[in-house]
Amino acid sequence: MFHQVFLDYSFNSLEPYIDTLTMETHYLKHHATYTKNFNEIVKKIPAFHDKSAEYILSHIGEAPPELREGLRNQGGGYLAHNLYFSSLSPHDGGIPEGMLASKINEDFGSFDEMKKQLSAAANTVFGSGYAWLVLDGDGHIVVEKTANQDLPIMAGNPNMLLPIDVWEHAYYLKHKNLRADYVEAVFNVIDWNKVAERLEVAIRL
Ligand code: MN
Numbered sequence: 001m002f003h004q005v006f007l008d009y010s011f012n013s014l015e016p017y018i019d020t021l022t023m024e025t026h027y028l029k030h031h032a033t034y035t036k037n038f039n040e041i042v043k044k045i046p047a048f049h050d051k052s053a054e055y056i057l058s059h060i061g062e063a064p065p066e067l068r069e070g071l072r073n074q075g076g077g078y079l080a081h082n083l084y085f086s087s088l089s090p091h092d093g094g095i096p097e098g099m100l101a102s103k104i105n106e107d108f109g110s111f112d113e114m115k116k117q118l119s120a121a122a123n124t125v126f127g128s129g130y131a132w133l134v135l136d137g138d139g140h141i142v143v144e145k146t147a148n149q150d151l152p153i154m155a156g157n158p159n160m161l162l163p164i165d166v167w168e169h170a171y172y173l174k175h176k177n178l179r180a181d182y183v184e185a186v187f188n189v190i191d192w193n194k195v196a197e198r199l200e201v202a203i204r205l
Pocket of ligand 1: 081
């Protein structure tokens with residue numbers, strides 16, 4: 001049984017960067033639905049009953065063919081939102097520190113250059129999807145984008161450090177069609193400590 005990640009902040013605490021109604025709708029409706037649907041599909045696949053979401057999403061090909069699309073969309077939605085919501089914090093994360101900061105400087109030249117590339121990726125996902133920071137197979141932090149509820153782990157990269165959700169449901173109530181305004185705003189509530197923890201785990205693997 002998969003559960004939505006526990007939020008250690010309240011729905012209104014990301015104001016004015018992410019508005020309360022968007023947070024409530026996003027977590028209580030969209031994410032709750034992906035979670036419920038993912039659980040229902042996994043229930044039909046005994047081989048996945050004791051497996052993690054990460055395992056399942058990197059072994060979709062082992063599921064019965066008629067359930068694969070559902071796993072990809074609902075499971076992808078489940079895990080991507082757990083990562084997204086747990087990457088946010090009202091305690092202005094500011095900018096990365098320590099090893100994460102060094103790694104970003106090494107791989108992008110500066111925090112500002114990484115922000116520029118990640119924002120550009122987020123702003124150019126056509127339709128719905130995500131922009132990501134991932135640790136690639138060579139040990140570099142790189143920017144990626146995925147469509148719909150596809151995740152880097154489905155393409156073989158489990159080292160997902162940070163997703164930026166650019167589905168319209170993530171910003172439309174406040175920013176309407178202005179996705180770039182949302183992307184700029186979201187940088188004010190990214191919890192870089194969480195990203196740093198994921199980087200440490202990824203490097204140890
Ligand atoms: Mn979303």
